[in-house]
Amino acid sequence: MKTSTSREAIKAILSLFLAFFCLFTADRALASDYDHYNPIEKDASSTGFETLQHLNKDVCGWISLDGTKVDYPLLQSQDNVKYLDRNAFGDYTVSGSIFLDYRFNPNFTDFNTIIYGHSMASGAMFGEIQKFADQDFFEKHRYGSIYYNGRERWLEIFGILEVDAYDTEIYRTLSSNDEEHQAYYQYLLSKAKYKRDVSLTSTDKIVLLSTCFLNITNGRHILLAKITDAPVKAAQDKSGEAVGTRYFDQGLPTHWIYILAFLLLIIVILLLVVIILIIRRDRKTKEQKK
Secondary structure (H helix, E strand, O other), X not given: OHHHHHHHHHHHHHHHHHHHHHHHHHHHOOHHHHHHHOOOOOOOOHHHHXXXXXXXOOEEEEEEEOOOOOEEEEEOOOOOOHHHOEOOOOOEOOOOOEEEOOOOOOOOOOOEXXXXXXXXXXXXXXXXXXXXXXXXXXXXXXXXXXXXXXXXXXXXXXXXXXXXXXXXXXXOOOOOOHHHHHHHHHHHHHHEEEEOOOOOOOOOEEEEEEEEOOOOOOEEEXXXXXXXXXXXXXXEOOOOOEOOOOOOOOOOOHHHHHHHHHHHHHHHHHHHHHHHHHHHHHHHHHHHHO
């Protein structure tokens, strides 16, 4: 009976470890996995980005949000399904990729461009966009960057929305009519949980970063940002703290994650050794009684 119980314990421990390992590897989707290809880091070469484009022709840019883990390649396919469960290399992953709605021009020539990403529990992909729903975080983190057509532009964040995924007034393309653009912009602001004033000219473009919001049925968080050529990296928030640091508040460094995973593996192995020793002891006890 004890042997059977011990075996069940071993199975349970192994199952828990395997489950944790699968979730750990599937949900991580660390931005650092793409560091070699990042075209806008100071120590990165555009050759790396070109290599990624050569590996996958759907790669069309890069996006980063200051104060978050968002620092990923942008992709676009002929539909909005392919990159729900594929990474930038085209391999299967539950975290998917950050991708442009197929209806919009990847050169960001449209007034509005919608970009999608999963909200992962680990904070990967667009998992940290929910942070902007906190007013203090929203006020202190105002900028990001976007790379396309061979050069970096900047993002000036001006709103966070909590809306329904089926709001067709938001998730749509627009004509080139300035009045339609203005009406669309005003509609976005009317739906914003938090917002701030930005100046928009007839030539300006905006992006909508859309991800799941689980607090409401079919909920979506949408972060609004204006694309600008003016550098905003040196901007200061209200507390005087520089917010242009890409890796500010990035969470646990990658090497510590690997160390913790390794320590967990050691603990599991030690538990298995203890259980095996107990089983052997029980067997010897039974043999002695015989």
